[in-house]
Amino acid sequence: MGKSIDAKELNIYYSSFLAVEGVTMKIQPKTVTALIGPSGCGKSTFLRSINRMHENIPGARVEGRLELDGQDLYGPGVDPVGVRRQIGMVFQRPNPFPTMSIYDNVIAGMRLNNRKAGKTSFDDTVERSLRGANLWEEVKDRLEKPGSGLSGGQQQRLCIARAIAVQPDVLLMDEPCSALDPISTLAIEDLINELKNEYTIVIVTHNMQQAARVSDFTGFFNIEGTGKPGKLVEMDETKTIFSQPRQKATEDYVSGRFG
Amino acid sequence: MTTTEVKPEPKAAKPVEQLGDRIFAGSAKGAGILILVVLAGVAAFLLAESLPAITDSGSELPEGLTAYIAPLVFGTVVSAVIALVIATPLAVAVALFISHYAPRRLAQTLSYIVDLLAAVPSIVYGLWGIGVLAPATVGFLEWLNTYLGWIPLFAGPPSVTGRTMLVVGVVLAVMIMPIITAVAREVFLQAPKLHEEAALALGATRWEMIRLAVLPFGRSGIISGAMLGLGRALGETMAVAIVLSGTGVVTFNLISSENPLTIAGNIALQFPEASGLTVNILIASGLVLFVITLLVNMLARYIVERRRDFSGAN
Ligand SMILES: Nc1ncnc2c1ncn2[C@@H]1O[C@H](COP(=O)(O)OP(=O)(O)OP(=O)(O)O)[C@@H](O)[C@H]1O
Numbered sequence: 001m002g003k004s005i006d007a008k009e010l011n012i013y014y015s016s017f018l019a020v021e022g023v024t025m026k027i028q029p030k031t032v033t034a035l036i037g038p039s040g041c042g043k044s045t046f047l048r049s050i051n052r053m054h055e056n057i058p059g060a061r062v063e064g065r066l067e068l069d070g071q072d073l074y075g076p077g078v079d080p081v082g083v084r085r086q087i088g089m090v091f092q093r094p095n096p097f098p099t100m101s102i103y104d105n106v107i108a109g110m111r112l113n114n115r116k117a118g119k120t121s122f123d124d125t126v127e128r129s130l131r132g133a134n135l136w137e138e139v140k141d142r143l144e145k146p147g148s149g150l151s152g153g154q155q156q157r158l159c160i161a162r163a164i165a166v167q168p169d170v171l172l173m174d175e176p177c178s179a180l181d182p183i184s185t186l187a188i189e190d191l192i193n194e195l196k197n198e199y200t201i202v203i204v205t206h207n208m209q210q211a212a213r214v215s216d217f218t219g220f221f222n223i224e225g226t227g228k229p230g231k232l233v234e235m236d237e238t239k240t241i242f243s244q245p246r247q248k249a250t251e252d253y254v255s256g257r258f259g
Numbered sequence: 260m261t262t263t264e265v266k267p268e269p270k271a272a273k274p275v276e277q278l279g280d281r282i283f284a285g286s287a288k289g290a291g292i293l294i295l296v297v298l299a300g301v302a303a304f305l306l307a308e309s310l311p312a313i314t315d316s317g318s319e320l321p322e323g324l325t326a327y328i329a330p331l332v333f334g335t336v337v338s339a340v341i342a343l344v345i346a347t348p349l350a351v352a353v354a355l356f357i358s359h360y361a362p363r364r365l366a367q368t369l370s371y372i373v374d375l376l377a378a379v380p381s382i383v384y385g386l387w388g389i390g391v392l393a394p395a396t397v398g399f400l401e402w403l404n405t406y407l408g409w410i411p412l413f414a415g416p417p418s419v420t421g422r423t424m425l426v427v428g429v430v431l432a433v434m435i436m437p438i439i440t441a442v443a444r445e446v447f448l449q450a451p452k453l454h455e456e457a458a459l460a461l462g463a464t465r466w467e468m469i470r471l472a473v474l475p476f477g478r479s480g481i482i483s484g485a486m487l488g489l490g491r492a493l494g495e496t497m498a499v500a501i502v503l504s505g506t507g508v509v510t511f512n513l514i515s516s517e518n519p520l521t522i523a524g525n526i527a528l529q530f531p532e533a534s535g536l537t538v539n540i541l542i543a544s545g546l547v548l549f550v551i552t553l554l555v556n557m558l559a560r561y562i563v564e565r566r567r568d569f570s571g572a573n
C-alpha cells in the first residue's frame with residue numbers, strides 16, 4: 001500500500017481540446033500532494049486521468065506516460081477497471097449510494113472485488129473502514145440506515161470509508177471539503193493526516209490554508225487564457241511553495257495577488 | 260385579569276400568495292378532484308349496472324355468475340402475466356442499451372423507433388398475431404409439446420392454428436414492450452452521474468455500475484412502466500378478441516386450442532349481440548376487471564413505497 005505515481009509529459013484532451021499539457025510530476029509514496037490553481041486550469045482533469053476516470057467522457061483521451069510504482073497505467077492491455085481498484089477516489093460532492101445502507105455502502109467496492117468474502121470479513125471491513133474514516137462512533141448503531149440520511153460531512157467521511165475499504169494504493173480527492181462546514185472540514189483534514197501513514201494521497205483544493213495544513217508537497221497549475229491548455233507551473237515541498245516559490249506566478253497565486 | 264377584546268391574529272402570519280400561485284394551486288386541486296369524481300362515477304355506474312346480474316338467481320346463467328366470470332378472470336390474469344414476464348426483462352434490456360451502451364446516433368434512432376411502436380394501435384398487433392405469429396408458431400408449439408410436454412404449461416394437445424394463450428401472451432408482450440421501454444429509458448437516463456462515477460471509481464465494470472447506480476435508481480421507473488404495460492395488457496380487447504376463441508375452461512395449458520378468454524376480449528366479442536340481463540352480466544365482469552386493475556396499482560404503489568427511505572428521494 002502507498003505507491004508512487006510518476007507522470008511523464010501527460011497531455012489530456014477532451015476530443016480535440018487540449019485541456020492539460022505536458023505534466024511531468026513525481027508523487028512520493030505515503031505523502032499528501034495538494035494540487036492548487038485557478039478554476040479551469042485542469043486540476044480535476046489531471047486528477048481524473050490518474051485513475052482513468054477521464055476516459056469515461058466521450059471523446060476524452062490521454063497522451064504520455066503514467067506509472068504507478070513503475071507499472072504503466074495506460075499501457076496496452078491494462079484494464080481501467082483494475083486501475084480504479086488500486087486508485088480510490090473521493091468526489092467534491094458526497095455521493096454515497098442512496099439505495100444502500102451505510103453498511104452496504106462501505107462494502108460496495110469489496111463486493112465487486114470479492115463477492116465470496118464471508119459475513120465476518122465484511123463486518124471487520126466495515127468497522128475498520130469506518131474507524132479509519134473517523135465515522136464509526138457516530139454511525140455504529142445505525143449501520144442499516146440509508147447512507148443518504150447522514151449529514152454532508154458524515155456522508156463525505158462515509159465516501160472516504162468506502163474508498164479505503166478496498167485498501168487502494170492511492171487515494172485521489174477532488175475538493176473533498178468544498179461542500180462542508182469548517183468543523184467537518186477539520187475532521188477530514190485530521191483524517192487525511194492519519195491516512196497518509198498508509199496511502200498516497202493527492203488532493204485538489206481551492207483553499208490555500210488547507211493545502212498548507214495537510215500537504216507535504218504542492219503542485220501549482222496555471223492557465224494562460226481561455227482556450228489555452230493548463231500546465232503544471234511548479235511543484236515542490238509545500239513550505240517552499242508557500243514561502244519561496246521559484247516562479248513569480250506561483251508567488252502571486254499563493255499570496256492572493258492573482259490576476 | 261381584565262378581559263380585553265381578543266385581537267385576531269395578524270393576517271401577515273400567512274404567506275402572501277401570488278395570483279399565479281393561487282390559480283395554479285386551484286386548478287391542480289380541481290384536476291385532482293375531477294379525477295376522483297370520474298373514478299367514483301365509473302365505479303358507481305359499474306356497480307349499479309351489475310346489480311341485476313349479481314342478484315339474479317340463474318335465469319340467464321344456470322351455473323351462476325361466479326362460474327361465468329372465473330375463467331375470464333383467469334384468462335385475463337394469465338395472458339397479462341405472460342406478457343409482463345416476457346416484456347419487462349426485454350424492455351429493461353433495450354432501455355439500458357439505449358441509455359448506457361449504444362453510441363449516441365444509434366440510441367437516438369432506437370429511441371425513435373420505440374416511441375413509434377408505442378403508438379401503434381392494438382388492432383395492428385392483433386392482426387399481426389393472427390396473420391403472422393399464430394401460424395408461424397404451430398411447429399414451435401408441437402416442439403414444446405414433444406420435448407417439454409411434462410410441464411403442465413405445455414401439456415397440449417398443441418393447437419393446429421396457433422391461436423393459443425401463449426401466442427396471445429406474446430402478442431400482448433410485443434404490444435406493451437415499447438411503453439415499458441420508453442418509461443424505463445427516461446428514468447435510466449436520469450440516473451445521477453454522481454453515483455455512476457462513484458461506482459466506476461470503485462472499480463465497477465459498466466454492468467456493475469449499472470447494478471449499483473442505475474437499476475436501484477430506476478426501480479420505481481421500471482415498476483411504473485411495467486404497471487402501465489400491465490394495465491394495457493389487462494384491458495386489451497381487440498388483440499385478444501381476434502386471436503383467441505375462448506372455450507371457457509380454466510387451464511394452465513398454454514398451447515392448446517382450449518382456452519379461457521379474457522374479460523375485455525369477451526366483452527368485445529359478446530357485447531354487440533347482448534341484450535337484457537346479458538348486458539348486466541358483461542358489465543359485472545367489467546366491474547371485476549376494474550377491481551383487478553385497482554388492486555394491481557395498489558400493489559405497485561406498495562412496492563414503490565416500501566423502500567422509499569432508500570430511494571434517494573430524501
Ligand atoms: N466534460 C468536459 N468536456 C469538455 N471540456 C471539459 C470537460 N470538463 C472540463 N473541461 C474543460 O477542461 C478544462 C479544465 O477543467 P477542470 O475541470 O479540470 O478544471 P479545474 O482546474 O478542476 O477547475 P475547478 O477549480 O473550477 O474545479 C476547462 O477548460 C474545462 O472547460
Ligand SMILES: [Mg+2]
Binds near residue numbers: 044045174
Ligand atoms: Mg475541479
